[in-house]
Amino acid sequence: MRHWQSFKIISPEELQTMLQQQPALLLIDTLPAEHFNAIHLPGAVNACVYDMTFVNQINTLCRDSGAAIVLYGSSSNSLDSRTAAEKLIADGYSNISVLEGGIDHWRQSGLPLEGDTETAASLTDQYLLEDGSYKVSVPESRIFWIGRNPNSSHYGTVLFSGGNFTLHGSSIQGSLLVDMESIENINLKGDELEQVLITHLKSDDFFYVDVYPGARFDIPSGRLNNQAFPTVPNCELSGMLDLRGRQNHLNIEATVVQGGDGKLHLSSHFELDRTLWGIIYGSGKYYEHLGMHTVFDHISIELLVIAEKS
Known part of the structure; x- marks a missing residue:
């Protein structure tokens, strides 16, 4: 009331x-x-x-x-x-x-x-970001993923292999490098099906890791909004995602803040349509009568990137 x-x-x-x-x-x-x-x-x-x-x-x-x-x-x-x-x-x-x-x-x-x-x-709610160049801290950064089918879901992580950002005024540019070999599953941890799932994800049905061991997101034109409310995204990253040998444009909203230690913290949540990068296993857009092999086209992605000033 x-x-x-x-x-x-x-x-x-x-x-x-x-x-x-x-x-x-x-x-x-x-x-x-x-x-x-x-x-x-x-x-x-x-x-x-x-x-x-x-x-x-x-x-x-x-x-x-x-x-x-x-x-x-x-x-x-x-x-x-x-x-x-x-x-x-x-x-x-x-x-x-x-x-x-x-x-x-x-x-x-x-x-x-x-x-x-x-x-x-100094106790402001505004985003205060320091201009300069930043290098991704690989040990502290990771990607969380969730894949789904009509009956269940699986989730896990992928690690970065490198990356960098440059901030200047209201602009942000850079690139993120992803180690596709590092795909891990969390929800089946310890189950005999855990390795079965990982092997399938790394196969040519999905990310074809033997041929494409890395992915890359190049961001030539990102925009920062330093006046944004602290609970909404203050950054738009616009660039090209190279995944499984295909390149497609990707726009995502992100939140970028700077910690007391000077490190940049970038986080983002979005849905990725895997079929745009040729990952079509289990997709009803390309196959019929899939039954238990149906896999939804969208993967939920959460980025957590920590970058140190260089």
Whole structure:
């Protein structure tokens, strides 16, 4: 049940007056602890709304369901404090107010803050990617695959043999090299059918590894969107995939972030139509009366690429 109309919206000036007139007012910063420690409103205490224990934390801070509580979050673009208010009202609290515009509005109103504004500015949700050349870390990177038929599915991994990326502004170029000899199955691990499946995948029915031991994805024109939300892809990779001796254009969306160690982390999830690369075993587009040999055309692919600056 939603409780959008069950709490008051107050301005920074109204909150300032309330703090002066009501010494017992409980002011709650609903953001994560690292943000609170960097910067917060004077007199505020922290209870992060993203924590599963948020309501329990408030219960510990205040057992009086009628006590005056004011919640604030980040800005008018975030639902943090409103979500917190809904949770508390659902738990029985009745005197809840929310600071309009959060800490951003308070700051814009010229009202005092405690903490380090420079440190707080570094806690951005925007993608911050450093220009330069990066080399794929083979031990840390891999491809996860899932193949399916009408009755079951199999999944496993394939390893990279190398690769590189170059970032410059909003562009990303590079290549990924795949070791097709490294195909492994996970779901049949230890079963006698495990090796049967691997042998079949490496045969000319599928990836013909004896003749085509590697695959390559060349990316001459990738685009980065550094303003993307942190939970959606911020990168489009456009290039040519050379697989089983055939080349076809491939466009995929990916998420690229940079860790504190400077390494680039690229991840992507997509469906690959294997038949475009001549892998047609079990495909109803090419064969009839397949029965138990039917294999769906699409393979689910998850890329996890870690690259170090070179």
